[in-house]
Amino acid sequence: MSDQLASGQPIRVLTIGDDFSRESLALKVGLSPRGEDVVGVLNGLIGERGRPHSIRCDNGTEFTSQVMDQWAYWNRVVLDFIRPGKPMGNGLIEGFSSRFRQECLNEYWFLSVADAQQKIEAWRQHYNDQRPHSSLENRTPNDFANQAIARHPHGDGQGGTKPPHSDP
Numbered sequence: 001m002s003d004q005l006a007s008g009q010p011i012r013v014l015t016i017g018d019d020f021s022r023e024s025l026a027l028k029v030g031l032s033p034r035g036e037d038v039v040g041v042l043n044g045l046i047g048e049r050g051r052p053h054s055i056r057c058d059n060g061t062e063f064t065s066q067v068m069d070q071w072a073y074w075n076r077v078v079l080d081f082i083r084p085g086k087p088m089g090n091g092l093i094e095g096f097s098s099r100f101r102q103e104c105l106n107e108y109w110f111l112s113v114a115d116a117q118q119k120i121e122a123w124r125q126h127y128n129d130q131r132p133h134s135s136l137e138n139r140t141p142n143d144f145a146n147q148a149i150a151r152h153p154h155g156d157g158q159g160g161t162k163p164p165h166s167d168p
Contacts, residue, residue, distance in 0.1 A: 001097055003116075006109045011116055014041060014062070015100070017093050021145035022133050024096065024124045025049070029117040035065030042071065054078035056090050099127075 001013045014028040014037065026041050042055075055072070057063040059081055072079045082090050104123040110116035128142045136144040 001101065001105070003105045003110070005113070005116065006111055011110070011113060013100075013105075013116075013120065014038060015093060015097060016041065016045065017096050018141075018145070019056075019092050021141050021148065022092070022096075022136055023141040023145055024100075024127050027100070027120045027124045029113055029120060031113065033062045035062050035067035035071075038062050039067055039071045046075070051075055052077055054080050056080040056082065056093075058082055058090065059084050 001015055002010060003013065004010050009031070011029055011031060012033050014026065014030070014033050015024075016026040016028075017024050025045055028037065028041050030037055055077055057079060062068065063079070063081070068079070071077075100123070104120060108116075108119050110119065129140055132138040132140055133144075139147070
């Protein structure tokens with residue numbers, strides 16, 4: 001997603017969500033994210049949550065880069081690209097992005113990349129911890145995910161603890 005600082009400088013936000021739990025796994029702010037940036041965020045998430053089977057993403061250069069392709073190969077993760085020009089191929093993240101823009105990006109003036117990251121991270125935490133979702137039986141994403149872990153404590157057999165399907 002794109003936005004700008006109060007100075008007019010453009011920023012981009014890497015958005016990673018989990019289709020199963022509706023959790024916002026990461027919202028990483030940068031000036032111009034590259035494949036290396038995406039890989040860094042994904043490696044951190046694997047350390048916390050385990051390896052996903054697949055990742056659905058758009059055709060941005062940060063996702064179609066050689067470094068991302070190599071990362072997916074070495075981690076045995078399928079990159080599931082949506083059809084170009086068809087954002088609803090990733091409808092859950094599109095719905096999330098709409099709420100994120102309306103409730104966060106449109107509500108704040110960001111003075112710097114660090115200021116944007118702080119405000120966006122606070123919004124992400126609120127979204128995950130305090131916002132019930134009707135699609136999750138009116139539970140928060142984190143509550144839903146924790147209950148799924150409690151029901152299936154040994155995970156998915158792939159190193160993850162949650163049903164795997166993350167979307168950047």
